[in-house]
Amino acid sequence: MSRSPIWHPFTQHATEPAMPEAVRTEGAYIETRDGRRILDAISSWWVITHGHRHPRIVEAIRQATESLDQVIFAGFTHEPAERLAAALVELTPPGLNHVFYSDSGSTSVEVALKMALGAGRQRRDGRNRIVVMQHSYHGDTIGAMSVGERGVFNAAYEPLLFAVDTIPFPTAGREQDTLDAFERFAKTGRAAALIVEPLILGAGGMLVYPASVLATLKRIAEATDTLFIADEVMTGWGRTGTLFACEQAGISPDILCTSKGLTGGAIPLAATLATDEIFAAHYSTDRSRTFFHSSSYTANPIACAAGVANVEVWRTEPVIERIAALARTQSSWMARLSGHERLRDARVCGTIAAINVRDAAGGYLATVGPDIRAAFARRDMLVRPLGDAVYVMAPYCVTAGEIDGLYEALIEIVEREI
Ligand SMILES: *Cc1c(COP(=O)(O)O)cnc(C)c1O
Numbered sequence: 001m002s003r004s005p006i007w008h009p010f011t012q013h014a015t016e017p018a019m020p021e022a023v024r025t026e027g028a029y030i031e032t033r034d035g036r037r038i039l040d041a042i043s044s045w046w047v048i049t050h051g052h053r054h055p056r057i058v059e060a061i062r063q064a065t066e067s068l069d070q071v072i073f074a075g076f077t078h079e080p081a082e083r084l085a086a087a088l089v090e091l092t093p094p095g096l097n098h099v100f101y102s103d104s105g106s107t108s109v110e111v112a113l114k115m116a117l118g119a120g121r122q123r124r125d126g127r128n129r130i131v132v133m134q135h136s137y138h139g140d141t142i143g144a145m146s147v148g149e150r151g152v153f154n155a156a157y158e159p160l161l162f163a164v165d166t167i168p169f170p171t172a173g174r175e176q177d178t179l180d181a182f183e184r185f186a187k188t189g190r191a192a193a194l195i196v197e198p199l200i201l202g203a204g205g206m207l208v209y210p211a212s213v214l215a216t217l218k219r220i221a222e223a224t225d226t227l228f229i230a231d232e233v234m235t236g237w238g239r240t241g242t243l244f245a246c247e248q249a250g251i252s253p254d255i256l257c258t259s260k261g262l263t264g265g266a267i268p269l270a271a272t273l274a275t276d277e278i279f280a281a282h283y284s285t286d287r288s289r290t291f292f293h294s295s296s297y298t299a300n301p302i303a304c305a306a307g308v309a310n311v312e313v314w315r316t317e318p319v320i321e322r323i324a325a326l327a328r329t330q331s332s333w334m335a336r337l338s339g340h341e342r343l344r345d346a347r348v349c350g351t352i353a354a355i356n357v358r359d360a361a362g363g364y365l366a367t368v369g370p371d372i373r374a375a376f377a378r379r380d381m382l383v384r385p386l387g388d389a390v391y392v393m394a395p396y397c398v399t400a401g402e403i404d405g406l407y408e409a410l411i412e413i414v415e416r417e418i
Contacts, residue, residue, distance in 0.1 A: 017374070025052035028398045030382065039381045041394050041406055046202065047265030049237050050313055051397035057264045060309030061302055068301035073101070074294060080304035087311040088271055091243060093252035096273035100291070101299035105233035105259035106139025108270035109195070112255045113143050114293055115278050116193035116227045122281035122289060127192040130162075131185045131226070133178075134169040137203030138195060138231050147195050149204055165191065169201070170209040179216050186224035193227035193255070198245035199349055202234040206354035206391045208347045214249035221254075227278070229255040233270070237261025238323045238396065241350030243314070254278060263306035264313065265395075322396045326351045329400045330392065333407045342414040354391035357414060368418060375413040381406060 008019070021033040028051055030038045040048065050057075064080060071078055085099040100115070102108050113130065120127040130147055138144040145154045146161040154161065165185040170178040185191050198214050201207040221228040230253035235245035238261070242248055246256070255278065259270035282291045297303075313319065330353035334346040337355055346355045357368055369385040376383040383390065383406070392406055 015370075017377075027051040027053075028395050028402060036380050038377075039394075039398075039402055039406070041376075041381055041383050041392050041398075043393055043395050044265065046234050046239075046393055047260045048395045049239075049261040049310075050264050050317075050319070051395040052265075054264050054266070054309075054313060056313055057266045057306050057309040060305045060312075061267065064302045064305035070297060070300055073298040078299075078301050078304075080301045080308055081299040084304045084307040084311070085271075087308065088258070088273060091311070091314075092256055092258075092273055093244065093246050095252045095275050096256055097276055098274045098279040100272045100274065100293070101304075102270045102272065102293075102295055103268050103297050103300070103303075104139070104270055105231075105257065106141040106144045107295060108233060108257040108259050108272045109138045109144045109147070109231060110141055111272040111293055112195065112229045112231075112257050113147065113193070115255055115272065115274055115282075115291065116229060118291060119227065119278045119281035120192040125189075127190055127226075129165055129185070129188075129190045129192060131165045131167060131182060131191050131194040133196050133201070134166055135201050135204035135207055136195070136197055136231075137201065138197075139233075169204075169207060170213045175210070175213050178213060179220065182217055183220050183224070186220055186226045191224070191226045193229050194221055195229040195231055197231050198235055199240050199248060200235060200245070200352060203386065205386050205389045206347070206349075206352060208349045211249040214246070215251055218249065218251040218253070227254040229253060229257070231257045233257050233259045237264075237310075237314075238319060239349075239351055239393070241323060241327050262310065263303055264310040266310075267300075267303045267306045269300065269303035269307055319396060323351055325400070326394070326396060326398065326403070329403045333403065337407065337411075340411070340414070351396065352391060352393045354389050357385075357388045357390060357418070371418045372410075372413060375417050376406075376409060379409050381409060 022030050023033050024031040028040055030040050068078060088099050089097055100111055102111055117128060132147045135149050138148045142160055145157060147164055167178050167181040182194065194217060199208060199211060218228050230246050232244050236258045246253060254275050256273045263269050282289055327350050330351065331348050334348050334353050337343050338346040342358050343355045344358050368388050372385050372390060373383060390410060
């Protein structure tokens, strides 16, 4: 494999151990050329919701290829895109009546930012600042990096990133600081939008905060006429225990980004949903007000068909019950591990659980992360800590016994191996 021309994502090729070759996926497992069955405890980077190669989604992809491949989406439409858009309007919080397709979480965020800025420009109110939350992650393209946490990941690109206003993460007991900071920025009259990951910040370390904070941020946004962008790229499709995380705060954002679980994780697709107001700001016989955005593969019919099949799975299978059961298993393990002397800050958000390893030299570049990852890999388990934060975000088909196995392994690892 070392002679491969491939440059892998987020991979330091100088230190990366030999990579297993995936030859087959099924349910919660990745099977490798050398005959291992690896438990995919991170849903292949948070995309696989129901399980790998869900039969209904695989079949929908197969069928779609019988009649369509990519079709230009400017001036054309097709049934898979129409059906999925109608379902998204129905399933997302009320008021999000317009669906703009793209093909990754990052592009869905770029689209959201452009919509917010575009709407501000059309309103001629000159607002152009984006308010962001400390420790956020919104993707790796330049705009998405600009609204995310600055650090070792993007230091080299800093000169190209645009300036934002950052509110502190709402740590327990300090929530008011977050709200006050947002109110201050929002009242300057320069803020076009706030962008947040609702309830849990993913790549920032699986940091959770209460729905009440989200609800209050929305109230402040409304009161100050600041647009509210919910980046549900990770949180959507059941991860936090409800279909979308915003439901738990009883809020409807002005713009919502969805990707990862949109096709059950089978194939790339993203959508940015917007309110009538934002659509109307771009609706005009004046062509200069057009929303000037597209990517070549916008609304790929095969991907949209997979999205429609994913919605069907949600409608016909007991997904909510599966999620509730997984959330219970995760909660009971976090309760059990919270007293462990090598672990701290056990937390759960729906199906996601995270806990940090104590006394590990800090930061994302700490070796504890790779060491833990390697220890799990020896047990045929795929776990990739974020710095010293170990998290489990498995596909919903995972069994309670498999979750038990993961945490029993974690205990062994922190007690004996690192
Ligand atoms: C993963 C992620 C993104 C970026 O999605 P990509 O498909 O990797 O571009 C954006 N926002 C959040 C919250 C994410 O977790």
